[in-house]
Amino acid sequence: MDFLTLLQVLDTSVRLATPLLFACLAGLVCERAGIFDIGLEGKMLASAFFSAAVAAISGSVWIGLLAGVMASVALAGVHGLASITFRGNQLISGVAINFLASGLTVLIAQDWFGQGGRTPSLSGGARFNEIKLPFADLLSGLPYIGQSYAELFSGHSLLVYVGFLTVPLTWWVIFRTRFGLRLRAAGENPEAVDTAGVNVIRLRYTAIAICGLLCGLAGVYLATGLQAGFVKEMSSGRGFIALAALIFAKWRPWYALFSCLLFGFFQALSFRPDVVKAVTSLDVPGQLLDALPYILTVVILAGFVGKAIPPRAGGEPYVKES
Amino acid sequence: MSVLPKWADAILIPLLSILISFVISGLVILYLGLNPFEALRLMVTGALGSSYGWGYTLFYTTNFIFTGLCAAIAFHARLFNIGGEGQATLGGLGVALVCLAVPWPHWTLALPAALIGGALFGAAWAFIPAWLQARRGSHIVITTIMFNYIAAALMVYLLVEILKPEGSMDPATRRFGPGAELPLFSDIFGLVGIPFSSSAPANISFFIALLACLLFWLLVWRTRLGYEIRAYGHSETAADYAGISPARMIIIAMIVSGALAGCMAINSVMATERLVLNSVEGAGFIGLAVALMGRSHPVGVILAALLFGFLYQGGGELALWANIPRELIILIQGLVILFTGALDNMVRMPLERMFLMIRRPGRQGA
Numbered sequence: 168m169d170f171l172t173l174l175q176v177l178d179t180s181v182r183l184a185t186p187l188l189f190a191c192l193a194g195l196v197c198e199r200a201g202i203f204d205i206g207l208e209g210k211m212l213a214s215a216f217f218s219a220a221v222a223a224i225s226g227s228v229w230i231g232l233l234a235g236v237m238a239s240v241a242l243a244g245v246h247g248l249a250s251i252t253f254r255g256n257q258l259i260s261g262v263a264i265n266f267l268a269s270g271l272t273v274l275i276a277q278d279w280f281g282q283g284g285r286t287p288s289l290s291g292g293a294r295f296n297e298i299k300l301p302f303a304d305l306l307s308g309l310p311y312i313g314q315s316y317a318e319l320f321s322g323h324s325l326l327v328y329v330g331f332l333t334v335p336l337t338w339w340v341i342f343r344t345r346f347g348l349r350l351r352a353a354g355e356n357p358e359a360v361d362t363a364g365v366n367v368i369r370l371r372y373t374a375i376a377i378c379g380l381l382c383g384l385a386g387v388y389l390a391t392g393l394q395a396g397f398v399k400e401m402s403s404g405r406g407f408i409a410l411a412a413l414i415f416a417k418w419r420p421w422y423a424l425f426s427c428l429l430f431g432f433f434q435a436l437s438f439r440p441d442v443v444k445a446v447t448s449l450d451v452p453g454q455l456l457d458a459l460p461y462i463l464t465v466v467i468l469a470g471f472v473g474k475a476i477p478p479r480a481g482g483e484p485y486v487k488e489s
Numbered sequence: 490m491s492v493l494p495k496w497a498d499a500i501l502i503p504l505l506s507i508l509i510s511f512v513i514s515g516l517v518i519l520y521l522g523l524n525p526f527e528a529l530r531l532m533v534t535g536a537l538g539s540s541y542g543w544g545y546t547l548f549y550t551t552n553f554i555f556t557g558l559c560a561a562i563a564f565h566a567r568l569f570n571i572g573g574e575g576q577a578t579l580g581g582l583g584v585a586l587v588c589l590a591v592p593w594p595h596w597t598l599a600l601p602a603a604l605i606g607g608a609l610f611g612a613a614w615a616f617i618p619a620w621l622q623a624r625r626g627s628h629i630v631i632t633t634i635m636f637n638y639i640a641a642a643l644m645v646y647l648l649v650e651i652l653k654p655e656g657s658m659d660p661a662t663r664r665f666g667p668g669a670e671l672p673l674f675s676d677i678f679g680l681v682g683i684p685f686s687s688s689a690p691a692n693i694s695f696f697i698a699l700l701a702c703l704l705f706w707l708l709v710w711r712t713r714l715g716y717e718i719r720a721y722g723h724s725e726t727a728a729d730y731a732g733i734s735p736a737r738m739i740i741i742a743m744i745v746s747g748a749l750a751g752c753m754a755i756n757s758v759m760a761t762e763r764l765v766l767n768s769v770e771g772a773g774f775i776g777l778a779v780a781l782m783g784r785s786h787p788v789g790v791i792l793a794a795l796l797f798g799f800l801y802q803g804g805g806e807l808a809l810w811a812n813i814p815r816e817l818i819i820l821i822q823g824l825v826i827l828f829t830g831a832l833d834n835m836v837r838m839p840l841e842r843m844f845l846m847i848r849r850p851g852r853q854g855a
Contacts, residue, residue: 260831270820458642468627
């Protein structure tokens with residue numbers, strides 16, 4: 168395998184890792200605050216549809232982005248209502264949200280566009296197009312470093328760069344601000360937060376809103392960056408891979424970056440069976456590569472490789488003492 | 490603690506929750522440009538208006554009874570088995586392998602063998618997450634979700650690479666052979682002279698599903714094991730103190746759960762007479778809605794499964810006659826799960842307040 172093929176595979180990995188990264192960080196903020204969210208998938212899907220649909224109608228990807236994020240935040244609001252206000256089961260609520268999104272997107276898509284549950288394909292200003300970093304053309308002649316710069320670092324859509332910048336931002340907010348400290352405390356010991364005079368309910372709703380925002384960006388990237396339009400079930404389990412990446416990362420932002428890149432790399436490999444065969448000289452079935460993130464997560468969860476300990480108060484509704 | 494009488498808890502709350510889900514679904518249908526009552530009429534005619542419609546409705550109902558019981562037994566042990574889908578997928582593999590292994594002379598031999606095959610494979614697929622939860626402390630919800638995806642990938646691999654007959658383009662096994670054909674409702678009712686559509690797939694598995702409900706009831710409420718499972722579900726610490734091993738309860742409840750999901754395949758796979766990709770078609774997830782709505786009781790499960798069977802067949806008819814995709818059912822399913830499961834307190838809290846006011850008319854604001 169030559170260097171350029173490697174770069175291509177890595178480039179695809181970065182593209183595929185981006186939606187995982189957004190969703191994974193979304194889950195991180197939410198679960199750090201003590202709310203389990205297995206509805207990442209549904210929020211991503213809803214956002215993908217509404218961003219593509221509104222972008223197709225308005226012709227502007229930015230209005231699409233707004234619509235997608237709003238749809239995702241609205242579903243996050245339902246999750247908050249169920250799991251915070253009405254103290255319901257957070258897992259059941261997450262499952263419900265996934266179904267709501269998967270049903271509603273197709274119903275509305277059919278009603279608006281009549282193309283069997285898809286949106287028209289997007290082009291021009293209705294998409295996030297690739298950004299060429301400065302000097303990319305100039306440096307592409309330079310072997311290795313220049314090629315990497317031109318192929319791997321340059322030429323992604325804006326949201327890819329935003330996604331990677333969200334990692335340090337999340338780290339800073341969660342670990343270096345007062346809000347982050349309180350957020351983590353709400354996930355570990357909400358009584359203590361309450362005793363300190365901080366409103367746990369409001370804190371958790373804020374976390375859920377941030378989760379909705381980030382899931383929204385994941386969906387927007389999916390439909391307007393990675394692909395040019397919405398198709399039925401286009402999130403195809405990415406919300407669950409993100410959940411797996413979150414556990415793999417032990418609920419830490421920098422680890423999340425690496426686990427998402429790793430899982431993105433697996434997805435990229437399953438598109439290139441020829442490369443896998445050339446490198447390993449084994450006939451690895453593509454299905455094994457598809458399943459690898461899930462298998463790895465099970466192994467990690469089982470504690471065979473390190474131990475993944477979730478936030479202690481996760482999944483428990485907080486009942487204020489009265 | 491409980492302010493509500495038993496009937497209100499078991500019947501009134503689920504009914505109100507379903508009513509809310511249906512009103513919202515109706516509004517969505519209205520938005521899509523169809524009169525909701527007209528939609529309902531189309532669904533009722535399509536699903537219940539003919540023996541053909543009933544045949545499909547009861548065929549789906551059979552699937553949902555099995556997956557509903559699968560989720561219900563896990564709920565009794567306070568386990569959230571979201572892996573019914575994967576367990577039913579593996580159950581399908583078990584059933585298919587049994588049906589293909591031997592040229593069965595008659596369905597009376599093939600059916601019990603296939604039942605055992607499906608149950609074993611489903612139970613095995615549930616055993617791994619159960620063991621991991623019991624012994625290694627990994628969260629069963631996450632592992633069962635992962636196992637759904639692993640099952641799907643495994644099935645694609647097996648059907649495309651191994652089980653597909655030579656020269657076929659279709660990712661499916663070869664046909665099972667005439668000895669594995671189950672008697673359809675038309676055959677069964679034909680014996681007593683009742684005409685029934687012979688093109689509908691409802692078959693003898695429906696009665697096996699009803700039998701499973703009876704056995705489920707006996708297991709949960711009439712045996713020591715069932716008592717232990719429920720005790721564990723109510724309070725892990727109390728059960729542990731009473732000498733009930735939590736690890737044992739998790740593993741047993743999940744094995745039963747997986748076996749029930751696997752049994753679904755006698756209906757779905759044997760009726761199609763070969764194993765195809767995605768033979769479960771989301772029935773594993775519908776099981777969650779069915780169990781929540783049916784309050785994890787076999788009678789409730791049967792009624793809820795019948796409702797979803799009706800929605801499934803009726804939704805298909807709606808897709809055929811009106812410009813409304815089948816995905817309407819997924820939306821309704823999501824709403825039912827949301828309102829009967831996660832937003833239970835939204836219905837329960839005002840109702841409790843109301844009952845308190847009725848009971849103590851003299852004292853306001855309890």
